[in-house]
Amino acid sequence: MGDSTDDGPRPLVTDPFDAVPALAPLRDAAWDGDWEAVRAFFEGIAADEATGVEKISLAAALLAGVDRTEWFLEKAVKDRPAGPLPRTLLAERYVQLGWRARGRGPAESLSWDAARQCHDWLCKAELLLIEVCAEEPAYVPAWTTRLSTARGLGLGQSEARRRYDRLAEHHPHHVRAQSELLRQLSPEWGGSWEAAHGFAEECASAAPDGSHAGVLIAEAHLEHWAALEGAEAEEYLRSTTVRDELLRAARVSVLHPDHRRDWRWTDSHSAFALALSLGGHAGDAAPHFAALGDTVSESIWRNVPDWRTRFIEYRTAAAQATP
Incomplete structure (x- = not known):
């Protein structure tokens, strides 16, 4: 040490991609704008029933932090409108862009423009996630991201708890979701x-x-x-x-x-x-x-x-x- x-x-x-070598293929696929490689990576995670849900949520958050991924994710959503994965990943990216626009200061210090940009990105994410959760109520990664949109859009404690409870019905020890609700x-x-x-x-x-x-x-x-x-x-x-x-x-x-x-x-x-x-x-x-x-x-x-x-x-x- x-x-x-x-x-x-x-x-x-x-x-984090360097800290976990198994994540390197996801970063490479994101840099290349290669949706098929991204899809294959997440399908490989999902095959692991014991840890798949946690890994999907964590990998989705990391992918969202890679610049310009919205370009190929938007195309994936357009090409595959019925799939929950591309819409959830795109929503994660929109959430990332929203929080980035907001900055890290307290709400009272935000400029009008920063608040508007954050709100617009989070609304775009929420619309995607509403569709996914309506079609597949047990899709935990989408409910996880909806905890972040609930907080950013100011939907309140009761709504955030409702979303968490829906998620916990299917995965009661989802640490990333718990961390999101903890902030709320x-x-x-x-x-x-x-x-x-x-x-x-x-x-x-x-x-x-x-x-x-x-x-x-x-x-x-x-x-x-x-x-x-x-x-x-x-x-x-x-x-x-x-x-x-x-x-x-x-x-x-x-x-x-x-x-x-x-x-x-x-x-x-x-x-x-x-x-x-x-x-x-x-x-x-x-x-x-x-x-x-x-x-x-x-x-x-x-x-x-x-x-x-x-x-x-x-x-x-x-x-x-x-x-």
């Missing part, structure tokens, strides 16, 4: 910290040991920390109660003997490593940094100023704290 080579510090691996339940989107933390605990407790659901505990605490300022933020993650909740969640999820590394591994270990490091618990963060090595999830760490430098500093502190 060293921080450097003879030629200097090793670059951090932040691209925070105060920023009309919920409360009591609701958000309660939902995270509910999901983690109900999931099988060794699943990724425990990371929802870390995500809830990181969301809460990010909403605080000054000394209040600094002290929040140092709380013994928060530390104990994080350690318990890690033990039943990514540090459990039944856990098997899969496509979510970078996000999960990154969340635990960050939350424990910010709380000053370097030794407790060590197993997560050991798992990560030079790999890190930017989406988890980017709320920290100069996060790349901080990651390396925290990783070094964790290694030094390990007996």
Whole structure:
């Protein structure tokens, strides 16, 4: 887990396609605008009944982050109007474009133009997803994306929960969907910290040991920390109660003997490593940094100023704290 080579510090691996080599064919197909290769990749995932649904949702989100994919996905939808996959993937891309147009600031800081562009993209996505869910009510990837559109379009807590409940009828431990609803339940989107933390605990407790659901505990605490300022933020993650909740969640999820590394591994270990490091618990963060090595999830760490430098500093502190 060293921080450097003879030629200097090793670059951090932040691209999820590089972190999971099995995803490389999907990125290549996206760069080539090759719908048939994309379709074949997702059909291969779907054949795995045990993990297929989770992998489809994760791969769909990653594909949506590849620039200009809407060009060939729109053609795929036009050529295959009855298929749920191309419409869901295109909707994911539209959602990505909508959130990108919105930016990362609070709602009150948005310009009129940014808010309008975000709304327009999310409406386009929602129309596609309404069709898919009406035709195939058990198609979990579409319901997952509809949790994001519900939040962005301001449809409220009840509607978001309704969508999640429809999804959970078919896949009760879908971590990406749970993560989406967790955001909706925070105060920023009309919920409360009591609701958000309660939902995270509910999901983690109900999931099988060794699943990724425990990371929802870390995500809830990181969301809460990010909403605080000054000394209040600094002290929040140092709380013994928060530390104990994080350690318990890690033990039943990514540090459990039944856990098997899969496509979510970078996000999960990154969340635990960050939350424990910010709380000053370097030794407790060590197993997560050991798992990560030079790999890190930017989406988890980017709320920290100069996060790349901080990651390396925290990783070094964790290694030094390990007996």
